[in-house]
Amino acid sequence: MQEDAAFRRWLAHKSWGLSVRYCRVVALLLPPAALATDLPLLRRGIDGVGWLAAWQGAAELVCIVLVLVDRWWPAVRGREVPLYTFCAVFIGLCAWIGAVDGAYRGDFSIYAAGMTFGAAVAATPRRMRQPLYAVSLAVLAVPVWQRDGGDAVLVVSALVNPFCVVVLCLWLDRFTYSRDLALYQQTQRAQAERARADELLHNVLPRVVAEELKREHRVAARKFDNLGVLFADIAGFTRYANRLPPDALLLMLDEIFTSFDALVERHGVEKIKTIGDAYMAVADARAPALCQLALDMREALDRYNRSNGTQLAMRIGIHAGPAVAGVLGTKRFLYDVWGDTVNVASRVEGAGRAGSIHVTDAVVQQAGRQYAFAGRGLVELQGRGRTLTYWLVGRAEAAPAPQLAQAAA
Numbered sequence: 001m002q003e004d005a006a007f008r009r010w011l012a013h014k015s016w017g018l019s020v021r022y023c024r025v026v027a028l029l030l031p032p033a034a035l036a037t038d039l040p041l042l043r044r045g046i047d048g049v050g051w052l053a054a055w056q057g058a059a060e061l062v063c064i065v066l067v068l069v070d071r072w073w074p075a076v077r078g079r080e081v082p083l084y085t086f087c088a089v090f091i092g093l094c095a096w097i098g099a100v101d102g103a104y105r106g107d108f109s110i111y112a113a114g115m116t117f118g119a120a121v122a123a124t125p126r127r128m129r130q131p132l133y134a135v136s137l138a139v140l141a142v143p144v145w146q147r148d149g150g151d152a153v154l155v156v157s158a159l160v161n162p163f164c165v166v167v168l169c170l171w172l173d174r175f176t177y178s179r180d181l182a183l184y185q186q187t188q189r190a191q192a193e194r195a196r197a198d199e200l201l202h203n204v205l206p207r208v209v210a211e212e213l214k215r216e217h218r219v220a221a222r223k224f225d226n227l228g229v230l231f232a233d234i235a236g237f238t239r240y241a242n243r244l245p246p247d248a249l250l251l252m253l254d255e256i257f258t259s260f261d262a263l264v265e266r267h268g269v270e271k272i273k274t275i276g277d278a279y280m281a282v283a284d285a286r287a288p289a290l291c292q293l294a295l296d297m298r299e300a301l302d303r304y305n306r307s308n309g310t311q312l313a314m315r316i317g318i319h320a321g322p323a324v325a326g327v328l329g330t331k332r333f334l335y336d337v338w339g340d341t342v343n344v345a346s347r348v349e350g351a352g353r354a355g356s357i358h359v360t361d362a363v364v365q366q367a368g369r370q371y372a373f374a375g376r377g378l379v380e381l382q383g384r385g386r387t388l389t390y391w392l393v394g395r396a397e398a399a400p401a402p403q404l405a406q407a408a409a
Contacts, residue, residue, distance in 0.1 A: 007184050008125040013078030014180065015122035019086055020070045022121060023063035030060050051100045059093050084128050090118055091129060095136035098162065099143045108140070112165045119172035123180045129173060133166045205335045206270050209327065219335075221326035228269075228287040228320040228363070229337065229345035230280065232260075232297055235313050235354035237277040252308075253277060259300045267293045272337055282337055287320045287366040291392055294318060294357045316357045317349025318392070320366060347381045348389060357392035364390050372396050 034056040041049045066086060069076060076082040098111030115136070119129070140162050141155060148154040201210045213219050234240075234256075241249050260279055264271045269283040269290060279297075283289045294316045301314055321341035327333045344360065352358030364373050373390040381387045 007181065008080065009078055010184055011123060011125050011180055012080045012083050015124060016070070016077055016083050018122045019083070020067060023066045027060060027063040027067065030056060030063070055093070055097050055100055058096070062089055062093065080125055083124060084126070087118070087122070087124060087129055088132060091115070091132045091136055094118070095139040098136065098140045108162050108165070111140070111162065115165050115169050116172060119169040120176060123173065123176040127173065130170060133169050137162055137166050205327070209335055213327065219327040221324055224284055224323050224325065226285045226320055227323040227337065227341060228283045228285075228290040228318060229323065229342050230282070230290045230294060230316065230318045231346050231349035232279040232294070232314050232316045233349055234277040235315050240312070256301065256304055259304070260297055263293055263296045263300065267296075269293060272335065287318070287363050288370050290318050291359070291363065291367045291371045294392060295394060298355070298357065313354035315349050315352040315354055317345055317347075317352050318357070318359045318363050319345035319348055320360070320362045344381065344384060347384065351379050351381060351389075359390050359392050361388045361390070370396055
């Protein structure tokens with residue numbers, strides 16, 4: 001039922017747009033066509049030119065009004081009632097010109113062209129035009145009856161062509177509706193496939209990077225002045241993994257990292273990659289968000305331990321500073337981050353303790369008001385020498401005072 005309602009809205013919007021474009025063209029072409037038709041008739045003194053001119057003026061007015069309504073009253077776009085109203089007025093105009101031409105010239109060509117063109121161009125969600133076709137045929141019969149003096153044979157003969165036009169319109173209505181339904185279904189399938197492809201791409205790359213890749217077919221390197229980098233690693237995982245079969249090990253990591261992915265999404269940071277049992281995430285100028293992510297990751301692992309009877313613990317390290325991010329290659333591409341900041345964050349994680357969150361002074365400077373830290377002191381980091389580091393204790397309001405309590409190295 002919901003899909004039917006969506007299709008009705010789609011069809012009404014599509015048919016309204018086609019009707020507006022049709023009216024624009026008619027509004028431009030009708031005045032010169034009317035002059036070319038009416039002037040010769042006036043010169044020859046043929047009766048009925050006044051009725052013809054009145055119809056031409058009414059048709060021009062209807063087209064202009066529809067275009068103006070679409071422009072200045074956009075709320076009507078895609079609504080069924082305005083579309084049905086226009087269809088009824090359009091069929092009325094066709095019946096009018098048919099009656100005028102039928103009475104004076106016996107010519108139903110404009111009636112036939114208008115009716116069939118309308119049926120072929122714009123379908124309606126409800127089949128409201130079918131009874132109007134029959135009414136238009138009855139309208140044509142009145143002037144023909146008067147013209148032929150009530151001769152039934154002549155009237156029936158004159159109405160054969162309009163009758164065929166009505167039958168053709170009924171068939172065109174069904175064809176147009178079926179065509180639009182098939183187009184809608186194909187469009188929905190294409191959009192669903194595109195949404196799945198976009199979702200997959202957004203899972204591989206950050207959304208901004210994915211959109212740039214789709215638009216430009218390449219991704220320019222991005223420089224960050226203050227990128228927070230988090231590394232998390234399960235302590236003693238290699239020894240633990242040796243006791244598990246590969247499928248059980250994979251299931252365990254999948255459950256743990258899936259919970260981490262949900263936390264990354266919640267805190268609005270970017271997951272970069274996993275390498276074995278290591279997890280990497282970054283945040284641009286948002287070191288506090290990484291601190292909260294680290295606390296939540298530790299809590300999620302504790303919940304996993306309680307649920308599964310395990311005793312896993314994580315080392316987490318966070319650093320912040322300048323870095324460069326980008327995509328390497330064109331096949332099985334990977335979005336990654338490079339720079340000294342990444343190296344320091346990795347070494348801070350490696351120098352940490354199981355179950356603790358190890359951070360640098362840069363992180364404390366950016367998140368110190370929101371979180372409590374315990375000073376660890378100077379720690380030897382490979383390639384960096386002695387570096388001032390801290391332990392992240394918790395949220396400032398929940399952590400023991402003082403905020404920077406000294407802890408043993």
